[in-house]
Amino acid sequence: xxxxxxxxxxxxxxxxxxxxxxxxxxxxxxxxxxxxxxxxxxxxxxxxxxxxxxxxxxxxxxxxxxxxxxxxxxxxxxxxxxxxxxxxxxxxxxxxxxxxxxxxxxxxxxxxxxxxxxxxxxxxxxxxxxxxxxxxxxxxxxxxxxxxxxxx
Numbered sequence: 573x574x575x576x577x578x579x580x581x582x583x584x585x586x587x588x589x590x591x592x593x594x595x596x597x598x599x600x601x602x603x604x605x606x607x608x609x610x611x612x613x614x615x616x617x618x619x620x621x622x623x624x625x626x627x628x629x630x631x632x633x634x635x636x637x638x639x640x641x642x643x644x645x646x647x648x649x650x651x652x653x654x655x656x657x658x659x660x661x662x663x664x665x666x667x668x669x670x671x672x673x674x675x676x677x678x679x680x681x682x683x684x685x686x687x688x689x690x691x692x693x694x695x696x697x698x699x700x701x702x703x704x705x706x707x708x709x710x711x712x713x714x715x716x717x718x719x720x721x722x723x724x
Contacts, residue, residue, distance in 0.1 A: 581702040596637040
């Protein structure tokens with residue numbers, strides 16, 4: 573693995589999390605039969621999906637979206653959910669939160685008036701979490717998007 577800076581690792585983790593969240597939004601819309609149909613009235617379709625996205629999807633945290641997808645899979649008996657699915661989701665979100673919400677020492681120079689807050693984990697531990705997040709991303713992506721998406 574190429575040596576990445578903490579800010580590069582943070583960027584990649586947040587980007588991967590956003591990508592999964594966007595796919596979850598898309599799958600939820602498809603599951604509610606809100607996908608665009610050539611025979612539907614485009615204006616009405618846009619109004620309905622805009623309201624659904626604004627008041628529901630954009631306000632729901634990623635953990636809630638994962639829970640909805642899990643329920644859809646269960647209700648439709650689409651695939652057997654792996655026993656570690658819930659713990660993988662929780663770990664995925666926890667690692668994302670570590671990188672997204674902590675100020676790294678390199679950033680403190682850019683924010684001199686802010687009370688200093690040092691990260692609790694050392695650099696090697698953060699690198700391990702970065703690699704684990706990438707593994708979880710691939711695992712969740714494979715399960716939800718390659719298998720689940722074919723079933724809708």
